[in-house]
Amino acid sequence: MATPQDIEKDAIGLAITQQEPKQEHDGTQNNAELQPTVSRRSAVEYSIFSKSQIRYIVFIASWAGFFSPLSSQIYFPALNTLANDLHVSNSLINLTLTSYMIFQGLSPMFIGDFADKAGRRPAYIVCFVIYIGANIGLALQNNYAALFVLRCMQSAGSSTTIALSSGVVADVATASQRGSYMGFVTAGSLMGPSLGPVIGGLLAQYLGWRAIFWFLVILSASFLVLFLIFFPETARKVVGNGSIPPQKWNMSLINYLHARKAAKEGKEIEEPSDRSPRKIGFPNPLKTLAIVFQKDTSVLLLSNAILFAGFYDVGAAIPSIFHESYHLNDLQIGLCYLPFGIGSTIASIINGKFLDYNYRRLARQHGFPIVKNRHTDLANFPIEKARLQIAFPLLTIGSLAVIAFGWCLQYNVHIAAPTIILFFLGLALTGSFNTVSTLLVDMYPNSAATATASNNFVRCLLGAGATALVVPMIDGMGRGWCFTLVAFVMLGTIPLLLVVIRFGPGWREERRLKQEAAQAEMAAARK
Known part of the structure; x- marks a missing residue:
């Protein structure tokens, strides 16, 4: 073993x-x-799960990833109401968005490494227990300080689910299939921007803002029960390609059925030697930071963070601007997020198909073999080019949409114009940063949760700063020039991604040689 x-x-x-x-x-x-x-x-199956089982697993992972953006976006329509009820300014309420995003970046650094070591199921369970407790507290709190602290806890519980979902995809899908499955996983998480504000608007308008958090308690508790019964352990360090049964306490119904089938067929079940909980160790956030400071990943993470910050700038500005310019109530503001979220969800699914197509196209050009359900060595394949080529047109369209959105708001154009632009903005920007997220999983398939945690860390910290600054920027520069500046910063990521395409394969090879040298030293030390 x-x-x-x-x-x-x-x-x-x-x-x-x-x-x-x-x-x-x-x-x-x-x-x-x-x-x-x-x-x-390469001669053994990458995953023993059937195609239908993989789709089911990805669906559950996608559903789990839905809670993080849902918790963020469901809150937006109630911002004005909360500010009034708690007697604080809009700027202070926006700080709860900033703190949410800071913890959205920090918590996956710990849970991501834990999930790669101990398994996906234990990590998910820890996250949802924290999340449910935080939502109960939020529903009962009566002051701004409690709101601020509990929003941080809510973020800590929910935000890691996206990193875990990426890890699940890496566990069960090969590189040639990964684009589509990453698209489906991301589609679930991006239903939050689509459905969250509508649900939040309805609840805040008719039942009050506390109903938002009770709704999240009921939904997440129901999911956790189903998850415990039906979601199998997939972490490759725990179950390999799925043929090794997990610990009994970590078994789902699917794991139990696989183990029973193997026993009936008389197969010898291999027990992993590293079963002791003490060998898991405390989660190491430095592994996430190590990925952040690699040459190629640092450029990728910075680019993705800039795009994500622009995405969140738009979302955070909608409640106050649409209320001021169009005199909308909470429910109406929530409905305005629908085009934004629908565009994002469609982008995730379609973009995944394009990523797989471009992978196969370049594989044919380079004479690179693609064997179904077999591990693929990407050492000599330009995976950076295969993924990032898809991002450039989307990034350009998204940046132009941000400019158009800003100037429509500047001149108080009819509300139909900015809401239509929101659809294309969500479509383009989501496709752009999903492309980068898929590339990160390709580069770190055995530590995908940790790699995605590094992505969350950088983009959420930058996004938190952008969210805190967007209202003062609009006040100081005006809506049109504020979003024009945001768009030009986003366009500045194009040369960064070109650098990754040009130098990324060399940097990846350099890292491979260093890893092999480190392994050789460890082997010598064990003599």
């Missing part, structure tokens, strides 16, 4: 399969001896 150190060779596609038990204590291995392992790995 391979140790976690043997498995951590993410970016180069040379991870040692968990079906190699003899390598665990062999301290005499050198780099040359690792190469046959790659061939053996």
Whole structure:
């Protein structure tokens, strides 16, 4: 059974399969001896889950990822009402958005690493217990300080679900399939911007803002019950390709049925040697920071964070501007988010198909083999180009849409114009940063939750700053020039992504060599 150190060779596609038990204590291995392992790995199924089971798993992961943006966006229509009820300014209420995003960036640093070590199910359970408790507190609180602190807890519980969902996709889908499945996972999370404001507007308008949080309690508790019964463990360090049963306490119905079927067929069930909870260790946020400071990933994360900040600038500005310019109530403001969210959801699904198509197109051009349900070594494949080519037209359209949105608001154009623009804005910007998110999972397939946590960390911190600044910027510059500046900053990511396409493969190879050298040193130290 391979140790976690043997498995951590993410970016180069040379991870040692968990079906190699003899390598665990062999301290005499050198780099040359690792190469046959790659061939053996490609000969086994990447995942034993059937296509229908994978779709089901991705659907549940997508549903779990729905709670983070839902919790953020369902709150938007009630911002004005909350400010009045708690007797605070709009700027202070907007700080609860900022704090939410800060914790949205920080908490996955801990839970992402924990999920890669201990499994997806334990990580999900921890997240939802925190989340449900925070929502109960939010429904009962009566002052701004409690609102602020509990929103941080709510974010800590819900935000990691997106990183975990990306990890689930990496567990069950090969690189040639990953674009579509990442699209489906992201579509679930982006239904939040579509449905959240509408639900929040309805609840705030007719039942009061407290009903928003009671609704989240009921929805998340119902999901957790279904999750505990039906969602299988997928983490490759725990169950390999799904053929290794997880610990009994971590078994779902699907895991139990797989184990029973194997027992009936007389198959020998391999028990992983690393079962002790003490070997999991405390989650290490430094692993997330290590990814942040890699050459290629740092450029990718900065680019994605800028796009995400622009996306959130638009969303955070809608309640106050639409209330002031068009005199809308909470429900009407919520309905204005529908085009934004629908465009984002459509983009996730369609963009995933384009990503898979472009991957296959470049694979044919380079004579690169694609074998169904087999691990693919991406060391000699331009995966950066295959993914990022899709982003450029979307990024350009999204930036132009931000400019148009700002000037429509500047001149108080009929509300139909900015709401239509919101659809195209959501469509284009979501497609852009989803492309980058898929590339990160390609580069770190065995630590996808940690890699996605690094993405959350950078983009949420930058997004938090942008959300806090957008209202003062609008007050100081005017709506048109504020969003024009935002759009030009977003367009500045195009040369950054071109740098990744040009130099990314070399940086990836450099990292591979360093990882192999580190493994050789560890092997020598074990002698």
